[in-house]
Amino acid sequence: MSDHPLDAIFDRFISSPSIFKNHEVLRPSHIPDKLPHRDYEIQFLGKALGSALRNNRPSNIFLYGKTGTGKTIVSKYVTKYLQERANSIGKNIIVSLLNCVEIDTDYRVLARLCDLIGEPVPFTGLPTDEVFQRFKAKLDSKKQLLIVVFDELDKLHQKSGDNVLYQLTRINTDLKKAQVSLVCITNDLSFKETLDPRVRSSLSEEELVFKPYNSLQLEDILAERAKEGFHEGVLTEGVISLCAALAAQEHGDARRALDLLRVAAEIAERENESKVLQSHVRKASKQIEKDTIQEALISLPVQTKLVLWAVYVLEKSTLKVITTGDIYKVYLELCKTTGLDPITPRRANSLLNELSMLGVVNTKVVSMGRYGRTTKVSLSVSPRQTRNILCEDFYIKKVSDFNAQTLLGKD
Ligand SMILES: Nc1ncnc2c1ncn2[C@@H]1O[C@H](COP(=O)(O)OP(=O)(O)OP(=O)(O)O)[C@@H](O)[C@H]1O
Ligand SMILES: [Mg+2]
Structure with a gap:
């Protein structure tokens, strides 16, 4: 017998059958014979x-x-x-x-x-x-x-x-x-x-x-695809309805429902399980959300990344409430260090609004008493994930150690 370091892994693939009967069927490109509810x-x-x-x-x-x-x-x-x-x-x-x-x-x-x-x-x-x-x-x-x-x-x-x-x-x-x-x-x-x-x-x-599908319609769509895509009995009780319910939360999106089911089964396989459990669906949901945010962050234009980086460094500071004014102040400093030409405060605010629409930051208009109103901003994605992705960028790398604290202390 050989004792190759990959033997244990490969043996498992050989000895335990795949959860999938036909992986292709669960991909968006597949055209099924039946399209329930259409x-x-x-x-x-x-x-x-x-x-x-x-x-x-x-x-x-x-x-x-x-x-x-x-x-x-x-x-x-x-x-x-x-x-x-x-x-x-x-x-x-x-x-x-x-x-x-x-x-x-x-x-x-x-x-x-x-x-x-x-x-x-x-x-x-x-x-x-x-x-x-x-x-x-x-x-x-x-x-x-x-x-x-x-x-x-x-x-x-x-x-x-x-x-x-x-x-x-x-x-x-x-x-x-x-x-x-x-x-x-x-x-x-x-x-x-x-x-x-x-x-x-x-x-x-x-x-x-x-019209968007409701959760019961999504269940039918998933069940139909599952018949072709999975071996019998590998989806445990409640798996399909959980995928359907999660996908119906925003609006009934069949792509989301199918992705959840496919990714859940992939996770189950990776964990060496012979059945897909509800816990795999929950993990799949987290993973898909993470992937979506990742994709959104990677493809941001550099000025938007810089504005977001300003929010990030302020979140790391001791500041309790982050306003658009604070963000712009930090943003200008970041421009100096990176050598990028700054955009106007108005344009920076509109980039913040775009980030808010993407669900990357939260913005909330708050009253400041006799000082009028201002917009309060916070990160709505994990700071660690934000850092990991943004620091891949050539310009952000130059300001990866930027500390907002000294700047805030100045006035
Ligand atoms: N009734 C259905 N039965 C089986 N699969 C379906 C059904 N409706 C949608 N799907 C599957 O859901 C996924 C998304 O569907 P589709 O691509 O047709 O959406 P769309 O309306 O074109 O969305 P978008 O506007 O994002 O392009 C595809 O993988 C498709 O196969
Ligand atoms: Mg389409």
Whole structure:
């Protein structure tokens, strides 16, 4: 027998079976055969897009609803089957699902669509108008229907405006053989108001709102996925309902519920358990929260990190109440040491508000008697975690030992 230092670990993997029957099934990218509690939405989209099978151009459709309510999965589910049925009867229907988080410029949208209809264009370089003309000509070279699904459309709009949307909503009047239909998806409920009125009315010939799931509906969704994803009996009593209840706390987000279940099972495996317990779900919940904060902190712009670092060092001082004035004073010192140009107090306050919206700091307006009102600020994430993440930053590293105490004593 060998006595390799990894034997104990690897032997455990070999001798005890995995909790997961099929890990993939629990990932967001998986499209399950059944989507519980979305019958109405599936039928709605099916009826709207189904007219394509009869040669009618489907109306443009707008889908909105909060995050994790099934907009993307329902669109994929319906268009996938529509494509299958169209192929089986020899109808020329092309579906393009565009994730606007990645495809966020007019050029990228058109280049992707060109690619799909067999008119490849270079990644960059051509004027956008020319790409559009090429796209239009190629598309109209035969009888076909193109359905473009803009997922997270607000991201494209935010970055590049509504030029390409405007062109695509008008394109059918110029086409002789081909037709284009659009499905637009967003989780930003106020987004529609920001669109140009002409674009808005053409995009939302039909609309559907996806409501958040309640906790019982989330249980059904999880139970369905669990049947395929886990070996029988590995989820102990109450695990699914706890995941569902936790995910329903803010709003019924199915992504959150699935993440909780998957991460809980991963933790159970790591702890060498053969079953998933409620305690694993609670650990998963903490871990996911930590990961979310971590991601938010890492990606902050440097000035925002500096403002947050000012809050951090003040929390470490003896100061009982931290005001925006204190923060700005410390912030200016941090700028001096790091060599960064300071922003105005007003701008610093708006960065504080952004941090508050992210849930990283708490702000509260308090009365100071005859001195008027001020905003009291505190950290709402763990100071240790804040320090660990921010100190990875090149500039924050330079002020990692900054002590606010001396500064506060000055006046
Ligand atoms: N009814 C359902 N049945 C099974 N799985 C579902 C259902 N609804 C949502 N899901 C799953 O939940 C996750 C989130 O769903 P989806 O991506 O469709 O949300 P969304 O509404 O597009 O959210 P966002 O606005 O954040 O993009 C996915 O993994 C999806 O598979
Ligand atoms: Mg989505």
